[in-house]
Amino acid sequence: MAEENVLTGFWSLWTWIISVGLILSFLYLLHFAKRIKGSDSPDRKMHHTFDGIEEYDNPMPKWWLMLFYGTIFWGLGYLAVYPMGNSQGLSGITNISRLEADQQAHQEKYGPIFEKHAAVPVEELANNEEAVKIGRRLFLNSCAVCHGQDARGGYGFPNLTDNDWLYGGAGDTIKTTIMGGRQGMMPAWGESLGEDGVNDVANYVLTLSGREDADKEAAARGKELFSNCAACHGPDGKGNQMLGAPNLTDNTWLYGGTLQRVKHTIRNGRSGKMPAHQDLLGEQKVHILAAYIYSLSNK
Ligand code: HEC
Ligand code: HEC
Incomplete structure (x- = not known):
């Protein structure tokens, strides 16, 4: 399983280039900024004023520089000791061995x-x-x-x-x-029953759960068509759990119980996937x- 977790050579190299590159660019930035010498002469002034306040182009404070250098050396040290990408640090740890240790601890605990x-x-x-x-x-x-x-x-x-x-x-x-x-797997019936047939059988389906809003005449015609459905939903519409065919008599709907929704289900079919x-x-x-x-x- 370890193999699947290893970064590809390219991405491992990529993290190295970004990390080392960033640190080197900080060093360069510091080196560049350090060349500025302090002075009170007017030509050392920056060319901007805020509310009458002017700014000298002064060197960065020593303590701040030291802190910055410190973080850079800390970063280099960290890179050397701890794993990054595919490589093992001086500590002998790799990302894979860390993952495996975590997984083992988890397994032992739970x-x-x-x-x-x-x-x-x-x-x-x-x-x-x-x-x-x-x-x-x-x-x-x-x-x-x-x-x-x-x-x-x-x-x-x-x-x-x-x-x-x-x-x-x-x-x-x-x-x-x-x-x-x-x-x-609820097949689509739009083609074989036609729009009128879909409407009739949908109204019949609504009557199965005692719905007063069903069109009684359409439902009477739809009752004949329900023979198409009985193989899965059962002759009385109570469903079949072997096939995942829902009970159509309980007024509980997976895809909505309005006439429009029921017609849509019958016309186009459904295929919910767990x-x-x-x-x-x-x-x-x-x-x-x-x-x-x-x-x-x-x-
Ligand atoms: C091959 C088996 C099969 C046949 C035949 C079949 N159905 Fe279905 N029917 C299903 C299955 C399975 C589902 C659930 C689909 C899902 O889970 O996505 C379903 C879902 C439905 C729903 C949605 C119920 C809800 O709770 O939203 C309606 C309404 C429905 N069928 C009506 C019919 C009608 C009317 C017919 C006949 C014209 C019919 N079915 C024929 C298997 C069938
Ligand atoms: C990607 C979406 C999705 C995820 C994630 C999912 N399910 Fe489902 N689950 C479904 C759908 C859709 C159905 C209905 C399948 C059908 O229509 O036949 C379903 C059906 C079920 C059923 C059957 C219900 C019944 O009436 O028989 C159970 C139980 C269930 N899921 C439990 C879970 C559990 C537990 C999880 C988490 C481990 C889970 N599901 C994760 C989409 C999902």
Whole structure:
């Protein structure tokens, strides 16, 4: 794994050129500025006046110069002792060895905690305060960008607190979702049903959750067309968690429940993607995350 973290030769050289170049340019600047000799003669005056105050072009104070030289030598010393880019400093430390030491310390500190929690089933772990706290931190880092800080989701991102599941809410199912990711596949029906068909079946879908705003006549025609949908959403529209096909009878919407939004979904299809996190986080962290998610809707 170390190899992946090494800077390429070019970038390593680049950091060296910038660092050493900057230090040398400071030295040159000081050398250049030091040549100015102090004097009170009028021709040593700078050519500007502020509110009648004039300025002499005087040499820099000694203490200030010494401080500046000091920082330069400190910088050179630091460069020699500590690692930069691919190179090892006089101290024998490299950036890679530092990273590995950090990772090992992290593993020694948290490894046993993760291991202990990994042995407990997800549903049971959801009652463990420490695990839920770790899970929440992991969630904020890796999941909140999409599902929101409070896990209530948003347009296209499911609410994880409502016990209404696309793929199922058992502990191991949640874990499978996070490990391997999920890909929803709702086909587009605009071409095969036509705009009238889309309108009819959309109105029928609204009636499934008892919506009064649905056009009853259109819905009656749409009921016939729903045979196209039953394979995935079930004959009664209650969905199928094997396919991630949502329950259409609960008035909870992933993509919005206005007639316009439902028509858009049916006409153009949808393909929500939950990314896999197995490689990013490792199974032990995912296990704790699953417990946190489970705890949100099972108080
Ligand atoms: C890039 C955005 C994104 C990130 C990051 C993300 N998710 Fe998701 N997640 C989604 C989408 C989109 C879906 C819905 C997939 C679908 O429509 O089929 C989803 C679905 C889920 C589901 C299934 C919900 C259900 O109703 O069955 C769970 C559980 C879940 N995510 C948990 C997590 C956790 C935990 C993390 C952090 C490790 C995470 N997600 C990170 C976008 C994301
Ligand atoms: C091949 C399986 C499949 C078929 C057939 C199918 N759907 Fe879907 N449908 C899905 C999936 C999967 C989703 C979730 C998409 C996602 O997660 O991005 C979905 C989502 C939806 C949604 C969005 C629900 C929400 O909460 O926003 C509506 C509405 C919908 N389908 C209606 C229909 C209608 C009406 C038909 C028939 C004309 C139909 N579907 C046919 C699989 C299917």
